[in-house]
Amino acid sequence: MIIIDGKKISQIIKEEIKEDVEKRNLKGLKQPHLAAVLVGDDGASQTYVNSKVIACQKVGFKSTLITKDKTISQNELLQVIDQLNEDKDIDGYIVQLPLPKHIDEEKVLMKVNPDKDVDGFHPYNFGKMALEMPTFISATPYGIMELLERYQIEVASKHCVVIGRSHIVGRPISILMSQKKKYANATVTLAHSRTKYLEELTKTADIIITALGNPEFLKADMVKEGVVVIDVGITRVSDPKAKRGYVLRGDVEFESVSKKAKAITPVPGGVGPMTIAMLLKNTLLACQRNEHK
Ligand code: GUN
16 A cells, blocks of 8 residues: 655655756746735634745745735725736735635636636636646646656546535546546546435545545545545544644545555645645746746
């Protein structure tokens, strides 16, 4: 059984990016610049955004963090987006989700200039991704594809069951896995909350990608021997014994499922760190594209 080490692969990718940045510096080229907008005080979002900022510093990117109170109006937030679109130094930026309930997420994401949309959430970029055109692929699905490739997991002709149809993970990864490409070409089933007889599907799956946010939902009796499991779930589960008062749990009961799996991602240290590495990769790409305009 192989434990797919996202932490290690993400470090390799960050090292590759750092070398590219150093080469750019020697040529006198611009330092890539990523900005992040964080609205409100959600603990998990703060942790993610802080990790993104720290990662920027490590690879030699410039970073800007814009924090706004959870009471910010939609119009004020749209003005922040306008400013980011106009700022020539900023190559790419993200608006950390979720946003407070009074803000229309779709309106905000639609306002992001697609050339700076390093999250790949704008419909223009999502559409290009679906049509196999060069674009920004959202960091989490991009990270999963990168893990499959770097671990040379056989994907072609396999039955891949994706659980969860979110716009950020489930839907895009189901599209990417079915595309006519190396380390793709799978036959994909997209399962979700209304799927009946889920176990019948997961038991026939060669590859399972779970993006549910339901801790330890996937058990050993739901999978077949030799399955490849990619666990995107990451939920804080309260644990008074833990230093922070909580532990992180994936969607997969790792202990039991790993005994049957051919390869599996752990939580933490699987898909999570890849998301940050791929965001940096998209930012470098945005910076390079801006130069060639
Ligand atoms: N919230 C959870 N995942 C993500 C992500 O990849 N990007 C943004 N902007 N928000 C998120």
